[in-house]
Each structure stands twice: as structure tokens, then as C-alpha cells.
Amino acid sequence: MIYLEGVTKTFHSSERSYTALKTISLIIQSAEYLAIVGKSGSGKSTLLNMIAGIDHPTEGIIRINDTQLNELNEDQLARWRGKNIGIVFQFFQLIPTLTIRENLLLAMEFVNVIPRSQQETRAITLLTQVGIADQADKMPASLSGGQQQRAAIARALANDPPVILADEPTGNLDSKTAASVHQIFQELAENGKTVIVVTHEKDTSLKYQRTIWLADGEIVTPPVNEIIA
Amino acid sequence: MNTQLRKAVRDLTYSSKRSLTVVFALLLGIWGVGTVGIAYSILTHDLQENYLRTLPAHAVFTSSDFDTQDTPRLLSLPEIESAEFRDFSLHRIEVRPNVWIPLWLYSVDDFSDIKLARIFHQEGAATPEKGSILIERDGKNVSVIRNGSIVNVRIGSSVKTVKVSGICFDPGQAPATQDAFIYAYTDPQTYQQITGLLTHRRIIVRFRNVHSAEEVEQKVHLLTDVLQRSGVKVQSIDIPRFNEHPHQWQLNTLLFLIGAIGLLAFLMGAVLVSQLVRSMLVSHVRQIGILKAIGASRFQIFRMYIFVLLVIGAMAGGIAIPLASVSGQAFAGFVAGKLNFDILTKTVPVQVYLYLLLLSLFLPVLLSLGVIVRGTKIAIRIALSDYGIVQQTKWSNYPLLRRLKLSEAWIMAIRNAQRSKRRLVVTVLTMALGVAIFCTGFNVRQSLWNLLEGQKDELRYDVQVVLDKPVSRQKALQPFQKLTNVKTIEMWVGGRGEIQSKVVATTKGVGIVALPAKTQRLHMKILQGRWLQVSKKVEVVINQQAWALYNHPEIGSSFDLTIGNKICHVTLVGIAEQFEKPKIYLDIAHYDNLVNPSHLINTLVFVAKENRYDQVMALKKEIESTISSSDLNVVYVMSQAERVRIIYAHLNIILTTILILSFLVLVVSAVGMASATSINIWERTREIGVLRAIGATSAQIYSLFVREGFLISIISVLLGLIIAYPLSQLAALFFGNLMLGQNSILAYAFSIPGFLITLVVTLLFGWLASRIPARSAIAISTRQALVYE
Known part of the structure; x- marks a missing residue:
């Protein structure tokens, strides 16, 4: 379970301070397939970063299962994240100097929860699961956007984390490829993973179990037309 | 190899040009330091060793009473390690038709058992045949005399013909090439025949257990007392510098020079490597963010980059150390040749190579430690949103640039040059230092030339x-x-x-x-x-x-x-x-x-x-000819031009070294500038894409980077010339003291040709340093540039 209480995030610069999240309180159940929706600057990526432990809240508590993130330092967070969170980025963010298979292996090596002897097999299994096993030994640059995003999903699953976070995972894909990516996420949720997707899509009701709407750093209630430009 | 190491290796090969630049910069630094270090280790040891293995005399006594006393008994004092008769007289020898130079002729009692001030056999006879002489090997460089030659020796007003039966090596003498002398050695009987002088008038002595000039002086006093009490009237005592080769000052100057300039080149190379590694890490900021996002700890990332640096160090060291070994030994050989001594070091001590290897491996790590620690510390959010170099300066010179009515391209070049102020400062300082040293090299050279000209002016005769x-x-x-x-x-x-x-x-x-x-x-x-x-x-x-x-x-x-x-x-x-x-x-x-x-x-x-040169030389020959038909006993005849040439020969090796080393420093600084421009280009790859997307042509992008390089060159030259002024004065003071004696200032001189050469060479280097990376900038396609991370 993901538990956020009174989470506020304020960014300070020399010129001004900007509050991206304002006392957000939220509970996300295990195996939930959830969308966080909002227009640009609404704070949705910041919220995702808070859940991933990428960023720290200025105020408030974030607890994921039994771990309170505020209590962990950077290295503890990195280890925790490796085991518990799989992240999928809009621009895939694969390591360009490694093959697809190596990208997965690297994630497994860092965290070391999958026994070394099983890592190779698991990499191929995951790539098969996302449908790009035949691309395993290719460099990311030689794959299409959809294939790269599938590879990124496979990497996110490498250490078998209970939570998958995806930041605009289909924002850079055509509609057909985007649909197949959603299909993968849906299957993951069905298999017990908590999947949280940040998106600015208008029509989310059919794809996600639940949608959280954000505007100006606050959770709001639809109507959708007033929120999405 | 695990995936982390594989990634580290791929990082190197993925940006091969950048990696090669880092390797090259490090290689240059290690090569420079290695050359200097190896030459230094050989030279400091070998000149002294050459000199000391002759078992040099500590004192020279002359007296006409040695023959009348039981000298061997007098010299059997426990304080005396060894003593020998070594008569000496100064004559003249014809080295080429009608060209005579001083001949230092020594008499040696027993060539097969020389106990001190030893000479070493080179070719021909080790002991001169009766009636013949051996000449010191460096004499071959100032004459056409060879083993077996028959030479004319002028003794007073008479000329005698003597055979050269062998060539020897005397590391205890000043090089004949520099002093325009010839040293010759013969047995007492031949010495007497040739010179007509009595032998056993001069004794060379080496004392037991002396460790300083003061101790030698004490023993000299003791021996003088013993001799005088025994009825030997000592006419003169000569005490050479204790355990010091006559031309040690030249070697000291050279060692200081190569040491100082080598250190500078090393520091500049170090700055360069640190800049390049910094730029490499800057370009990896987003990757660091991704690695952290997928669970890498700081230590894991740190370890990966340390591995990359160790690979770079190993590659640079692998090439630079063997090169340094060759060039260091070659440089030591060059100096040894100039100072007429043998390289005795057959193998450079292993620890020198070990130090160089450690330097190669750990220098980039040490220089980059701070950058890596900071780089791996970066927050994921910031790392993931990194888009390369940003405008760091708050200070805007835009209105001023506008008032100067500069074109947009120039304004952009000026503003771009300021974007990373720290890099701009490091680049300009490195380049300026290179310019300053190069210019100082010319200025010191000019000071020495002025000294030579002053010598010409000082002696107003021909x-x-x-x-x-x-x-x-x-x-x-x-x-x-x-x-x-x-x-x-x-x-x-x-x-x-x-x-x-x-x-x-x-x-x-x-x-x-x-x-x-x-x-x-x-x-x-x-x-x-x-x-x-x-x-x-x-x-x-x-x-x-x-x-x-x-x-x-x-x-x-x-x-x-x-x-x-x-x-x-x-x-x-x-x-x-x-x-x-x-x-x-x-x-x-x-x-x-x-x-x-x-x-x-x-x-x-x-x-x-x-008094044209040829007329003076003709006069000199006429004088020589007149002397040969007179009864005048002449020590030497020397023209002013020759005298200046001898002084120049003493200084030439130093002048040449100054210029070569200062040029090397300038090359290192130019590489530094090239790398800084390359870094600018790497960091602005995405911007290049934007420029192309809004219609900039390859020529315009190329010109933008070349303008930046030109601007940096101009600032560097100006700053370098300012630094060169006090630096030249310091250098003149240093060389003046070293060559002319304490408190002698070699007058500062500004070399106009040097200034022009510095200007042209620096601007040319600056142009090349920006041209090469600028060309690689325009080779990037718009698509590549826009997706560049």
C-alpha cells in the first residue's frame, strides 16, 4: 500500500519559491492500476518522483508498504528503489551504450536480488513477456520508440518490484503502440503489481482502475473539461 | 566481465573521440613528465658518476723541488689516498690548415696504472706509442684530427710534428667543443721531447676520507707544511671545486629548466585531464540519474567511473611510458653528448617506471575525484532534467556589445565564451601561461644574445x-x-x-x-x-x-x-x-x-x-703566419668572432632547450584549448541541432566556434604577454646568477621576433584548436544533435 499524508513540495530558486504539490494525501492499494492526470505544471511528475523516492517532500509523510521514505538517506533510497520500484520514463532513458539485454542485466546487478545465475534467463523471459526477445542484443538506438519503451518496461520489471511507476509512458508513441504498452501495464496490475501512470490523456476511464486529477499541485475532482486544456 | 564494467568500457568506446582526447591529454602529460623524470634521473646520476669515476684530484701542487726530494715518501702520508706526477703545459695545435687552438698537454707517468684523475681508453693505443700523444675524444669535434693523424704542435716559436696514437676519454675536463681546446696526454719522456720542459714539477693529490671543500683545505695545509718542512718550496696550489665537474653549472641550469618546464607542462596536462573528465561526467549527468533511478547506489556509480578513469590511465600510461623511456634517454644522451660524458645508466630504475605507472593510473582519478563525488551526488530529478550547459553568468554585456555594433555571430561567440566562466578562466590561464613561457623563452634568448652582442661591444679589437x-x-x-x-x-x-x-x-x-x-x-x-x-x-x-x-x-x-x-x-x-x-x-x-x-x-x-668577418679571419691567418716565422712563444691567437662563438657554444645548449621546452608548453596549452572547445561543442550538441533547425548553415556554426576560439586566443595572448614581462625578468635574474655569477642580472630584453612568432604561433594554434572540434561540430546531423543526451 502506498500512503501519502499532507505531502507538500516547494522548489526554491534565487528568484522565487514555487509550490508544486500542496498537502497531498492519498492512499493507493496494492495491485491497483492508477492514472495521475493533469496538465503541464500541475505537479503530477513531482508526485510520481515523491512516490519513487527520487525527490523528498518539503512536508508530509510518504510510506510505501512498511517503509517510510522520509527516514531513508540517498543510498538507502537507491537500494529500496531498486527492490521496490520500477520506473518507466517518457523518453525511455535506456543506457545508450548497452544492449537491451545488458540494460536489464545492469539493473539486476545493481540491486542483486535476483541470483546471478538466473539473471540472464530472467532478462530473456522479461523481454519475451514484452514481445521484444528478438531485439535483446541490439543497441537501444536501433529500436523503434515502441520497442524501446517495451525494453524500458522490461527493465522496470527486472528486479520484480511490487510498484511500477510510469511517467508519460506513451507520450512519445503512436496510438497503436501506446495501446500495446497499456496492455502490458494492465496485465502487470492483474498479476499483482501496483502500476501508477502519469499521463495527460483526457480519456482514462476505460484504461485505468482509478484516476487522480491534479491541478496546481492539488487533487481535484473532475469535470475533465475544466482540467485538461 | 559484469555489465557495470561492460558499461564503463562501452562509455569509452561510445564517445571514442572524447575518450581519445582524454587519453591523448593524459598521454602528453605523462610523456612530458616521464621524459623529464627519466632524463633527470639519468643526468643527475651520470655526470657526477662520470666525474667521480675518474677519481678526481683534490689538489694540485707545483714545485721545482719535487725531483730533489724523496717525494714518494713525502706523499705516503696516511691522509693521502693517491698522488701522481701530472705535468701540464699549454701549447697550440693545428686543428685544420692554418687554424690553431690551445692544446692542453699532460704528462702521465704510467698509463696502465693511473690512480687518480683517470682517463679512459676509446680507440687506438691505450698507452701512447713513444713520441706520440693521445687526444681527448671531444677534440675530434673541433678538429679533423683522428687516431693516427700526424699533427702540428706549436711549442713557443717552434712547430713540432707529433703522431696521435690513440683517442681517450677524460670526463673530468670541460668539453673541448665548448671551450675550443684540445686535451692531449703523453708519457714524461715524450712530453719532455715535445715541450722541452722538465717533468715532475706538478703533482696531483687525492686525499683519504674528505667530504667537503673545507676538509680538503685542511689536508692541503697539512701537506703543504710537510712538503715545506722537507725543503720542498711549493710554488702554487690549485684546489678544484670539490667533487664538481667543471660544467656542472650547465647541467644544473638544464636540470632546473627541464624540471621547471616539465612540472609546468605536467600541471597544464593535469588541468586538461581534469577539464576533460569533468566534461565527460557533465555529459553523463542524465545517465547518472537513470542509473540511480533503476537502483544504483552512489558507490556503484562511483566505482564505474573510477574504472573508466583507470582504463584511460592504463591506455595513456601504456603508450606514454615507453615513449618517455625512449625520449628521456635520448634527451639525456643529447645532453651527455654536449657535455662530453657517457651515459652510464643502462637501465632506468624500475621505481621511475613504477612512479610513472602510478601517476598514469591515479592522476586522472585524483584529479577527478571531486568531480565524480559531486557528479554521483546529483539528485535524480536534477540529473534527469539536465540538458547540458546553461547560461551561468548573470552579468550581461549585451548592451555594450550592441553599442559596439558587432554582428550577431560575434555577440553570440562572446557570450558563448562566457557561458562556463570557470572553464573560460582555466582555458585562458593555461593558454596564457603557455604564451608567457614561450615568449619568456624568446626574451631570455634575446637577453643572452644581447649579452653576446655586449661582449662584441666590450672587446673593441678584432x-x-x-x-x-x-x-x-x-x-x-x-x-x-x-x-x-x-x-x-x-x-x-x-x-x-x-x-x-x-x-x-x-x-x-x-x-x-x-x-x-x-x-x-x-x-x-x-x-x-x-x-x-x-x-x-x-x-x-x-x-x-x-x-x-x-x-x-x-x-x-x-x-x-x-x-x-x-x-x-x-x-x-x-x-x-x-x-x-x-x-x-x-x-x-x-x-x-x-x-x-x-x-x-x-x-x-x-x-x-x-673588420668584416672574412677580413678579420684573413688578418688572424696573417698573424698566425707571422708568428710561425718569429721567435714569439704564443699561447693563443683568437679573433673576437671566435671568442663570441665559444661563449655562444656554452649558451647554445641552454638556448635550444629553452626554446624546445617552451614550444612544448605552448603545444600542451593549445591542446588544452582544443579540448576546452571540444567540451563546449559536446555540451552544446543539442544547441547545434536547434541552430540547424532554425536555419544555421554548417559554415555559420563552424564560424561560431572558430570565433570563440579566436577570442580566447586573443585574450590569452594579451594576458600571456603581460605575464611574460615579470617572468622574463625573473628568468633573466636566474640565468644571470647561474651563468655570470651571483647578483649578476642578465638584462631583461624584449624579443620582437619572439613576440611576432609567439603571436603568429599562438593564433595559429588557437585557430587549429578551434577548427578541429568545430569541424566535428558541423559533422553532426540535425537529428543526431536534437536527440543527443
């Missing part, structure tokens, strides 16, 4: 003839009456004397030159006081070497001067600058009154009517 002993003026002048190209002949006399109450290294004292106070033939630069005047009291002028020797007496101070057996009271009126051994000048009128009642002279200086 040919000098020095006789082996004083003769009457009439006898000295008579043979030269018929010379045609002679305007005037002035006559001087000299001897040796010593200022009393000061401990000096020789009881023979320093050279005294007695000449007319109003002479027009000598015009030395006076550092303090004035030149001689006609005066009732005895005035002396000393050169700065004598001034240093006598512990800097004040102008106006009076002291006793011993000349021969007479002591006279003199007043110091001036200190003159002179690239010479210690010398004391006084009015010939006083000299004659004191010790030379017969007005004898031993030096003639000739002023030619026509």
Missing part, C-alpha cells in the same frame, strides 16, 4: 695574441710591423694576483689584466662604480665573478693585492659585467711601477682597418 711569457714591447711588436690590415695594436700585460685576507680556492689567485687606464679597446658594462682612471692611487676594477669570489667588497674599499712577490695597496673603483673567469683590471702604469719595471707585455690586441 684579434688578440697572448704570449706565454712577458717580452719587451719592441720584441712583441716587431714581427707585426708589416701587417697591412692593422689599424692599431695595443699592448697589455697580465699575471695572477690575489686579494689578501679572503680565502679563495687557489693560491695562484685570479687573473690580473694591466692595460692603459684610458684604453679604447675594452669597454665593459660597469655594474657598480666606474672604469679605471689615471690616478695616483692604485685603482682596480673587478668583474662580477671576482666580486662574488671575494665576497662582494664595496666600491671604494681598499685592500692589499699580492702580485708575484709584491703586495700593493689598491682601491676598488668598479665592478664590471663579464662572461669570464674572475679577473682584476688595473692601470698598466701602476702595474709597471709595482712589478714590471722593464715594461714587458704579454698580450697584443689588434684592431683591423677592415
Whole structure:
């Protein structure tokens, strides 16, 4: 379970301070397939970063299962994240100097929860699961956007984390490829993973179990037309 | 290999140009340091070792009483390690048809058992055949004399023909090439035959258990007492510098030079490597964010980059260390050749290579530690949103640039150059330092040239003839009456004397030159006081070497001067600058009154009517020819041009080294600038894409980067020239002290050709340094640039 209480995030610069999240309180159940929706600057990526432990809240508590993130330092967070969170980025963010298979292996090596002897097999299994096993030994640059995003999903699953976070995972894909990516996420949720997707899509009701709407750093209630430009 | 190491290796190969630049920069630094380190380790050891393996004499005693006493018994004191007769006399030898140079002829009792001041066999006979001589090997460089040659030796007024039966090597002597002497060695019988002089008049001595010049002095006093108590009247004692080769000063200068410039090149290379590694990490910021996002700890990321740096270090070291070994040994060989000593070090100590290897491996790590720690510390959110270099400056010079009515391209180039101020400062400082050192190299060279020119100006005569002993003026002048190209002949006399109450290294004292106070033939630069005047009291002028020797007496101070057996009271009126051994000048009128009642002279200086080089050389030959048909005993005949050439030979090795090393520093700084421009380009790859997308042509992008490079070059040249001024003065002070003696300032000189060469070379390097990376910038396609991470 993901538990956020009174989470506020304020960014300070020399010129001004900007509050991206304002006392957000939220509970996300295990195996939930959830969308966080909002227009640009609404704070949705910041919220995702808070859940991933990428960023720290200025105020408030974030607890994921039994771990309170505020209590962990950077290295503890990195280890925790490796085991518990799989992240999928809009621009895939694969390591360009490694093959697809190596990208997965690297994630497994860092965290070391999958026994070394099983890592190779698991990499191929995951790539098969996302449908790009035949691309395993290719460099990311030689794959299409959809294939790269599938590879990124496979990497996110490498250490078998209970939570998958995806930041605009289909924002850079055509509609057909985007649909197949959603299909993968849906299957993951069905298999017990908590999947949280940040998106600015208008029509989310059919794809996600639940949608959280954000505007100006606050959770709001639809109507959708007033929120999405 | 696990995936983390594989990634590290791929990072290197993925940006191969950048990796190669880092490797090249490091390679250059390690190569430079290695060359200097290896040359240094060889040279510091080998010149001393060459000299010491001769078992140099600690003192030289001359007396005409040695034969009358039981000298071997006298020399069997426990304090004496070894002693030998080694008679010596100065003559002249024909090195080419009608070209005569001084010959230092030594007599050696037993060539098969030389106990001290040893010479080493090179070719031909090790012991000269009866009636023949051995010559020192460096003599071959100043003559056509070879093993087996028959040579003419002028002994006084007669010329004798002698065979050269072998070549030897005497590491204890100053190099013949620099001093234009030939050293020769023969047995006592042949020595007597050739010179007509008695032997066993001179003994060289080496003491047991002496560790300093002071200890040698004590033993000399002891031995002198023993000799004098036994009835041996010691005529002179000469104490060479303790355990120091005559040209150690040259080596010291060179070692200082290569050490200082090598260190500078190393520091510049270090800055360069640190810049490049920093830029490499800057370009990896987003990747660091991704790695952290997928669970990598800081230590894991840190370890990966350390591995990358170790690979870079190993690659650079793998190439640079063998190169440094070759170039270091070659440089040591070059210096050894110039100073006439053998390279004894056959293998460079393993620890030198080990240090270089450690330096190669850990220098980039050490230099980049801070950057890596900071880089791996970066927050994921910031790392993931990194889009390369940003405008860091708050200061805007835009209105000023507008007022200057510069084109947009120039304004952009100026503003881009300021974007990473720290890098701009490092680049400009590195380049400016290179310019300053290069320019200083030329300025010091100019100072030395000016010194040489000053020498020409100082000696306002064309040919000098020095006789082996004083003769009457009439006898000295008579043979030269018929010379045609002679305007005037002035006559001087000299001897040796010593200022009393000061401990000096020789009881023979320093050279005294007695000449007319109003002479027009000598015009030395006076550092303090004035030149001689006609005066009732005895005035002396000393050169700065004598001034240093006598512990800097004040102008106006009076002291006793011993000349021969007479002591006279003199007043110091001036200190003159002179690239010479210690010398004391006084009015010939006083000299004659004191010790030379017969007005004898031993030096003639000739002023030619026509003094073009060829005419002076013709006059010199005419003088040589006149001497050969006269009964004058001549020590040497030397033209001014030759004298300057000898001084130049002493300085040339230093001048050449200065220029080569300062050029190397400039190259290193140019590589630094090229790398800085490359970094700018790497960091702005995405911007290049944007520029292309909004319509910039390849030529416009190319010109943008070249303009930036040009701007940096201009700033660097200006700053470099400003730094060069105090640096040149310091360098002149240093070299002045080293070559001319303490407190002698080699006058600062600004080299106009040097300035122009510096300007052209720096701008050319600056252009090349920006042109090469700029070309790679325009090779990037718009699509590649826009998706670049």
C-alpha cells in the first residue's frame, strides 16, 4: 500500500519559491492500476518522483508498504528503489551504450536480488513477456520508440518490484503502440503489481482502475473539461 | 566481465573521440613528465658518476723541488689516498690548415696504472706509442684530427710534428667543443721531447676520507707544511671545486629548466585531464540519474567511473611510458653528448617506471575525484532534467556589445565564451601561461644574445695574441710591423694576483689584466662604480665573478693585492659585467711601477682597418703566419668572432632547450584549448541541432566556434604577454646568477621576433584548436544533435 499524508513540495530558486504539490494525501492499494492526470505544471511528475523516492517532500509523510521514505538517506533510497520500484520514463532513458539485454542485466546487478545465475534467463523471459526477445542484443538506438519503451518496461520489471511507476509512458508513441504498452501495464496490475501512470490523456476511464486529477499541485475532482486544456 | 564494467568500457568506446582526447591529454602529460623524470634521473646520476669515476684530484701542487726530494715518501702520508706526477703545459695545435687552438698537454707517468684523475681508453693505443700523444675524444669535434693523424704542435716559436696514437676519454675536463681546446696526454719522456720542459714539477693529490671543500683545505695545509718542512718550496696550489665537474653549472641550469618546464607542462596536462573528465561526467549527468533511478547506489556509480578513469590511465600510461623511456634517454644522451660524458645508466630504475605507472593510473582519478563525488551526488530529478550547459553568468554585456555594433555571430561567440566562466578562466590561464613561457623563452634568448652582442661591444679589437711569457714591447711588436690590415695594436700585460685576507680556492689567485687606464679597446658594462682612471692611487676594477669570489667588497674599499712577490695597496673603483673567469683590471702604469719595471707585455690586441668577418679571419691567418716565422712563444691567437662563438657554444645548449621546452608548453596549452572547445561543442550538441533547425548553415556554426576560439586566443595572448614581462625578468635574474655569477642580472630584453612568432604561433594554434572540434561540430546531423543526451 502506498500512503501519502499532507505531502507538500516547494522548489526554491534565487528568484522565487514555487509550490508544486500542496498537502497531498492519498492512499493507493496494492495491485491497483492508477492514472495521475493533469496538465503541464500541475505537479503530477513531482508526485510520481515523491512516490519513487527520487525527490523528498518539503512536508508530509510518504510510506510505501512498511517503509517510510522520509527516514531513508540517498543510498538507502537507491537500494529500496531498486527492490521496490520500477520506473518507466517518457523518453525511455535506456543506457545508450548497452544492449537491451545488458540494460536489464545492469539493473539486476545493481540491486542483486535476483541470483546471478538466473539473471540472464530472467532478462530473456522479461523481454519475451514484452514481445521484444528478438531485439535483446541490439543497441537501444536501433529500436523503434515502441520497442524501446517495451525494453524500458522490461527493465522496470527486472528486479520484480511490487510498484511500477510510469511517467508519460506513451507520450512519445503512436496510438497503436501506446495501446500495446497499456496492455502490458494492465496485465502487470492483474498479476499483482501496483502500476501508477502519469499521463495527460483526457480519456482514462476505460484504461485505468482509478484516476487522480491534479491541478496546481492539488487533487481535484473532475469535470475533465475544466482540467485538461 | 559484469555489465557495470561492460558499461564503463562501452562509455569509452561510445564517445571514442572524447575518450581519445582524454587519453591523448593524459598521454602528453605523462610523456612530458616521464621524459623529464627519466632524463633527470639519468643526468643527475651520470655526470657526477662520470666525474667521480675518474677519481678526481683534490689538489694540485707545483714545485721545482719535487725531483730533489724523496717525494714518494713525502706523499705516503696516511691522509693521502693517491698522488701522481701530472705535468701540464699549454701549447697550440693545428686543428685544420692554418687554424690553431690551445692544446692542453699532460704528462702521465704510467698509463696502465693511473690512480687518480683517470682517463679512459676509446680507440687506438691505450698507452701512447713513444713520441706520440693521445687526444681527448671531444677534440675530434673541433678538429679533423683522428687516431693516427700526424699533427702540428706549436711549442713557443717552434712547430713540432707529433703522431696521435690513440683517442681517450677524460670526463673530468670541460668539453673541448665548448671551450675550443684540445686535451692531449703523453708519457714524461715524450712530453719532455715535445715541450722541452722538465717533468715532475706538478703533482696531483687525492686525499683519504674528505667530504667537503673545507676538509680538503685542511689536508692541503697539512701537506703543504710537510712538503715545506722537507725543503720542498711549493710554488702554487690549485684546489678544484670539490667533487664538481667543471660544467656542472650547465647541467644544473638544464636540470632546473627541464624540471621547471616539465612540472609546468605536467600541471597544464593535469588541468586538461581534469577539464576533460569533468566534461565527460557533465555529459553523463542524465545517465547518472537513470542509473540511480533503476537502483544504483552512489558507490556503484562511483566505482564505474573510477574504472573508466583507470582504463584511460592504463591506455595513456601504456603508450606514454615507453615513449618517455625512449625520449628521456635520448634527451639525456643529447645532453651527455654536449657535455662530453657517457651515459652510464643502462637501465632506468624500475621505481621511475613504477612512479610513472602510478601517476598514469591515479592522476586522472585524483584529479577527478571531486568531480565524480559531486557528479554521483546529483539528485535524480536534477540529473534527469539536465540538458547540458546553461547560461551561468548573470552579468550581461549585451548592451555594450550592441553599442559596439558587432554582428550577431560575434555577440553570440562572446557570450558563448562566457557561458562556463570557470572553464573560460582555466582555458585562458593555461593558454596564457603557455604564451608567457614561450615568449619568456624568446626574451631570455634575446637577453643572452644581447649579452653576446655586449661582449662584441666590450672587446673593441678584432684579434688578440697572448704570449706565454712577458717580452719587451719592441720584441712583441716587431714581427707585426708589416701587417697591412692593422689599424692599431695595443699592448697589455697580465699575471695572477690575489686579494689578501679572503680565502679563495687557489693560491695562484685570479687573473690580473694591466692595460692603459684610458684604453679604447675594452669597454665593459660597469655594474657598480666606474672604469679605471689615471690616478695616483692604485685603482682596480673587478668583474662580477671576482666580486662574488671575494665576497662582494664595496666600491671604494681598499685592500692589499699580492702580485708575484709584491703586495700593493689598491682601491676598488668598479665592478664590471663579464662572461669570464674572475679577473682584476688595473692601470698598466701602476702595474709597471709595482712589478714590471722593464715594461714587458704579454698580450697584443689588434684592431683591423677592415673588420668584416672574412677580413678579420684573413688578418688572424696573417698573424698566425707571422708568428710561425718569429721567435714569439704564443699561447693563443683568437679573433673576437671566435671568442663570441665559444661563449655562444656554452649558451647554445641552454638556448635550444629553452626554446624546445617552451614550444612544448605552448603545444600542451593549445591542446588544452582544443579540448576546452571540444567540451563546449559536446555540451552544446543539442544547441547545434536547434541552430540547424532554425536555419544555421554548417559554415555559420563552424564560424561560431572558430570565433570563440579566436577570442580566447586573443585574450590569452594579451594576458600571456603581460605575464611574460615579470617572468622574463625573473628568468633573466636566474640565468644571470647561474651563468655570470651571483647578483649578476642578465638584462631583461624584449624579443620582437619572439613576440611576432609567439603571436603568429599562438593564433595559429588557437585557430587549429578551434577548427578541429568545430569541424566535428558541423559533422553532426540535425537529428543526431536534437536527440543527443
